Amino acid sequence: MKVIASIDDAMRLVGHELGVSSWKEIDQARIDTFADVTEDHQWIHVDADRAASDSPYGATVAHGFLLLSLIPKLSKDNYVVQNAKMGVNYGLNKVRFIAAVTAGSRIRIRSELIDAAKVADNVVNLTVRHTIEIDGSDKPAAVADLIARYVF
Structure with a gap:
């Protein structure tokens, strides 16, 4: 885990990996709860039977916004x-x-500081690229700056 204690620390860490989180299981209960909160009950997320037969994934999938x-939460492991x-x-x-x-499935987050832009003497914008990895997959679930x- 990296510690950023100042704007100067942030500037020095640009281009460096900040860490990799522990794994977190994304179970159906979490997906269902997210669907309830966001009112997004599309069958691909919440209907296991239909997803098994009609989805190219063969199972329900997590909402992108859930990820x-x-x-x-997960990046707290990293920095x-x-x-x-x-x-x-x-x-x-x-x-x-x-x-x-x-x-x-299980996911984890790999975080890299890609920019530290000083906005004022005491203000900085940190741009962190978070790659959401899936256990056992060569492809990440998502990449977000x-x-x-x-x-x-």
């Missing part, structure tokens, strides 16, 4: 920003969903 929502007065999500530059995550703004 994105797990980035903050920590210390000494900041606050940090907020600033946005996403690019997101690609590459491979489906079927129910029961997430921007977080920190005030030191």
